[in-house]
Amino acid sequence: MPQTDAAAVALARDGDSEAFRALVERHSRAVFRLAHRMTGNPSDAEDVVQETFLKAYRQLSRFESRANFGTWVHRIAVNCSIDLIRARPHREAAHDSADLEQFGAAEAAEAGRPSPERLVLSAEVQERISSAMTALSQMERAAFVLRHFEGQSIEEISRALGLKTNATKHSIFRAVKKMRQALEPFVAQPDPDAESLAADGAR
Amino acid sequence: MMATRHLTDDELILHYYGETAPDDEPRAAGHLQQCAPCRAEYAKLQRVLGSIDESSVAIEPSPSFERTVWARLEPNLKPVRRGWVSWVLSPAPMALAAAVVVLVVGAFFAGRATSPTPAPTAAVVSAAVEHIRERILLSEVGEHLDRSQMALVELVSTDSDTSFDMSGERSRAEQLVADNRLYRQTAEETGDVTLSELLDEIERVLTEVAATPETGSSRDLADVRRRIESRDLLFKVRIVASEIRERQKAPIQRQAGPRS
Numbered sequence: 503m504p505q506t507d508a509a510a511v512a513l514a515r516d517g518d519s520e521a522f523r524a525l526v527e528r529h530s531r532a533v534f535r536l537a538h539r540m541t542g543n544p545s546d547a548e549d550v551v552q553e554t555f556l557k558a559y560r561q562l563s564r565f566e567s568r569a570n571f572g573t574w575v576h577r578i579a580v581n582c583s584i585d586l587i588r589a590r591p592h593r594e595a596a597h598d599s600a601d602l603e604q605f606g607a608a609e610a611a612e613a614g615r616p617s618p619e620r621l622v623l624s625a626e627v628q629e630r631i632s633s634a635m636t637a638l639s640q641m642e643r644a645a646f647v648l649r650h651f652e653g654q655s656i657e658e659i660s661r662a663l664g665l666k667t668n669a670t671k672h673s674i675f676r677a678v679k680k681m682r683q684a685l686e687p688f689v690a691q692p693d694p695d696a697e698s699l700a701a702d703g704a705r
Numbered sequence: 706m707m708a709t710r711h712l713t714d715d716e717l718i719l720h721y722y723g724e725t726a727p728d729d730e731p732r733a734a735g736h737l738q739q740c741a742p743c744r745a746e747y748a749k750l751q752r753v754l755g756s757i758d759e760s761s762v763a764i765e766p767s768p769s770f771e772r773t774v775w776a777r778l779e780p781n782l783k784p785v786r787r788g789w790v791s792w793v794l795s796p797a798p799m800a801l802a803a804a805v806v807v808l809v810v811g812a813f814f815a816g817r818a819t820s821p822t823p824a825p826t827a828a829v830v831s832a833a834v835e836h837i838r839e840r841i842l843l844s845e846v847g848e849h850l851d852r853s854q855m856a857l858v859e860l861v862s863t864d865s866d867t868s869f870d871m872s873g874e875r876s877r878a879e880q881l882v883a884d885n886r887l888y889r890q891t892a893e894e895t896g897d898v899t900l901s902e903l904l905d906e907i908e909r910v911l912t913e914v915a916a917t918p919e920t921g922s923s924r925d926l927a928d929v930r931r932r933i934e935s936r937d938l939l940f941k942v943r944i945v946a947s948e949i950r951e952r953q954k955a956p957i958q959r960q961a962g963p964r965s
Binding site for chain 2: 519522523526527530531534535538544545548551552555556559627631649650655656671674675678679681682685686688689
């Protein structure tokens, strides 16, 4: 097995399928995680993994040997995820803010308002996060995932998604607003200082 | 006065992600230090976004994930531009050719044994060949679905607490994957969307089974079961297999119709 990605790419370009297999084994898990965050669906994420490496294989000749293979595949995976999300608009029926607010409040009431410390790390909160993520529109989710989980700058996200900077910002703002509405009842700690300060005057 | 203007939600978000414009950052940071309501609001935002950091949104794929990915990927890496020789030598055309030979030879001897009849036209022969081809394919796909169903049922009902020998399931899955790929491609070529989608789902599961280690862990098996059950795969296989049996009967009924 080639020691480095660069060596594996060079061999794979010459038709060495075992070398390409090494690249798949090194990077497919990371691609799956990204694709799952982007699509919110394991089956779709697997499709993205397949499509990503298929495209990578076909475009190996275009890959610049000085570049980082992982970064290159990552970009392909982002595009494949976006393509897949766009191809399945019926899954993107985003809940509106009122739905989320109502849902969050109802869930919090059902939970009997246990301590936030316990809830923060609970499976229930993870479930809430997962639900809230699926309630985002395709662009909101893509922009949010790339900013929040992938640490990409708004400029980078704009280029990846083909959006103007302002459009990217607003996608992220809307996503964060929806996540807050869904999660705040679970994670917002009662803050006596804040309550007294709120009485001083609204922001 | 600018110094007293509260930060908006959007500005707080930009600040959290370090995306505030360099010229605006000193004002945002300074205001947060001085303004308790904005600080409280920012703390709420931090808690929400921080909880998303702490929770892993992405699920971790199974230990055999890489093997499964490769098993699905490898056949597609070199788009096989199959020549006519390799196509002719593949199982389905060979079966079709054998059936046609049997039909022609049978018809020849039957013709000699009975009174002479007018020679069939090219259209009639073509229709007969097409009819036989469809019957053979339906029969083969029906049998394949039955075999797949049995394999899936065994996987779902296998009892394992820790680890178990998967070698039998693996080799059977490998064989079924090879057959399945051929039938799926045929279904795609003939535009049978329902069948090709079902065969695609079956292929994913079987590929995963074929890629598991010989001594499978209970987690491997649980992953396979989850995939089978989450997609109601067994139910779908039963439905489509039943439809195929009906389709196999249909040509016989149509043929019998005009005579009555």
